[in-house]
Amino acid sequence: MSDQPVRILSAGTALPGPPLDTQALADRFGMDRLWRQWVDTFIGTRTRHLAIDLRTGRRRETLADLAAQAATEALEAAGLSAQDIDVLVLGTATPDALMPATVNTVAERLAIDGVPTFQLQSGCSGAVQAFDVATALLGSGRHRTALVLGGDVIAKHYDVTVDLRAVPPDELVNYLLFGDGAGAAILTTEDHPGAPEIRAVRTVLSGLDRPPGQILNWYGLADRSEPLTPASEDYKAIEELVPELAEEIAEELLEDLGWDRGDVSHLLPPQLSVTMTDRITRRLDFPLAKEISCVAETGNTGNALLFFQLQRLLDDTAAPWRALAVAIESSKWIKSGLALERSTTGGRPHP
Amino acid sequence: MAALTRDRFVALLQDELDLDVTAADLHLPLDALPDWDSVRTLTLFTALEKETSRELSLPELLEARSLQALYETVTR
Numbered sequence: 001m002s003d004q005p006v007r008i009l010s011a012g013t014a015l016p017g018p019p020l021d022t023q024a025l026a027d028r029f030g031m032d033r034l035w036r037q038w039v040d041t042f043i044g045t046r047t048r049h050l051a052i053d054l055r056t057g058r059r060r061e062t063l064a065d066l067a068a069q070a071a072t073e074a075l076e077a078a079g080l081s082a083q084d085i086d087v088l089v090l091g092t093a094t095p096d097a098l099m100p101a102t103v104n105t106v107a108e109r110l111a112i113d114g115v116p117t118f119q120l121q122s123g124c125s126g127a128v129q130a131f132d133v134a135t136a137l138l139g140s141g142r143h144r145t146a147l148v149l150g151g152d153v154i155a156k157h158y159d160v161t162v163d164l165r166a167v168p169p170d171e172l173v174n175y176l177l178f179g180d181g182a183g184a185a186i187l188t189t190e191d192h193p194g195a196p197e198i199r200a201v202r203t204v205l206s207g208l209d210r211p212p213g214q215i216l217n218w219y220g221l222a223d224r225s226e227p228l229t230p231a232s233e234d235y236k237a238i239e240e241l242v243p244e245l246a247e248e249i250a251e252e253l254l255e256d257l258g259w260d261r262g263d264v265s266h267l268l269p270p271q272l273s274v275t276m277t278d279r280i281t282r283r284l285d286f287p288l289a290k291e292i293s294c295v296a297e298t299g300n301t302g303n304a305l306l307f308f309q310l311q312r313l314l315d316d317t318a319a320p321w322r323a324l325a326v327a328i329e330s331s332k333w334i335k336s337g338l339a340l341e342r343s344t345t346g347g348r349p350h351p
Numbered sequence: 352m353a354a355l356t357r358d359r360f361v362a363l364l365q366d367e368l369d370l371d372v373t374a375a376d377l378h379l380p381l382d383a384l385p386d387w388d389s390v391r392t393l394t395l396f397t398a399l400e401k402e403t404s405r406e407l408s409l410p411e412l413l414e415a416r417s418l419q420a421l422y423e424t425v426t427r
Binding site: 031032033034035037038041042164165169172173235236 | 388389390392393394396397398400407410412
C-alpha cells in the first residue's frame, strides 16, 4: 500500500437516457415472450441504459459526456471544485476516439488544465486499475486530490437493425449483457473525518496461456473490409473462469489485510449479469456481508460498474464498516480487488 | 406449415447451432452434448419458433432433458 493514507471522498455516476427494460429491447428487435423469458432466466438484468436512440440507432451521448456528468456529481458531493483536482485517471474499453484520449476531453469539459492525466485501456477491472494508479500517485505525495473515472459506451457495437435470430451466440450475448454509463470518484490524501480509507488495491494479470475471453476489434482505412468480428465473447470460458479468479483475488486481499471473512460488512462482487453475480456471490461466501450490486438496473457497464457500487456503499452512513470489492476482466484475464474501511472517527483505522 | 419432422429437427441442430449430431444422438442428455450451453438454447428455441410458426413456452422447453424430449415438447 501507499505511504500516505488515501481516502475516498465521494462518487458520482451518469447513465444515458431512460431505463430500457427487456420488453423495450424485444419490441425493437421483434423478439417475443420466449426471448424475454430467456433473458429474465439466464441474464436476469431488468433494465439498462444506452447512449443511442433505440428507435433510430442514432448516437446521443459520448463517453466524455457521461464521464463529465459523473465527475461533476462527484465533485459536488465532495464539496470540491474542478480546480482542486491535481491528477486524473480514466479507465475505459471504449474511448470516444483513440486520440485525443477521452480523459483529456473530460478535463477540458471540466476546465481542468496544467495537471497530469492518464487513460487506461481496460475492461471490467478498469475501475480498480484506475484506483491503483491514482492511489500510488497520491500515496507517493506527488499529488493530493485525484479524479478517478471509468465508463463505457457500446454504441459502436449496438446495431439496432440486426436480426437477433441470426446473430451467432458469441456475439448475441453483447446485446443482452451490456449497458452504457460512467462513474467518477474523488480520492485524496487530505484528512476528512468520516471518509473511508483505501486499505488495499490489487490488480493481477492472470492471462498467461489463456486465450482472451472477450475481444473488441477496431478498424482503420486499410483493414476495414477484413472479416474481423467487431465484438465477441467466449462466454463459456467467462462462466468458468471468472468465479475462480474472483475467489482467488478475494482470498489474496483478505490475507494482505489480515481480515477474516466475517470482518467484511459489505461485499461489492463482479457485475457480469444478475445470474452470474448471484453465482459468484454464493461462491465468495461472505456470510455477514451486505451485497452491493447494480447490474440488475444498469446492465454491465464495464469500467463504470464499481462507481455505481461505491456510490451505494458511500450512502451507507453506518460506521464503522469494512468493504471488499472484486472485479474480473475477462479479455486477457485480470483479477482485481479493492478494500475500503470507514472508522468511526474518519482517521486512519489502524495506524 | 408442415409438421416439424425428426429429420428437419436434426438439420436445424446442425445448421443453426453447428452441432455435430445425428438422429442417433437425440436420446443423449443435453449436458452430454459437446458445445451445448444456455446461449445456444436461445438460438435453437428461436429457430424452432420460426420453423413451427408457434410461440413456445420457455419453462416447458427447459424441462426437456434430452434432444428427443425437446423435439416431443415442440411437436406435441
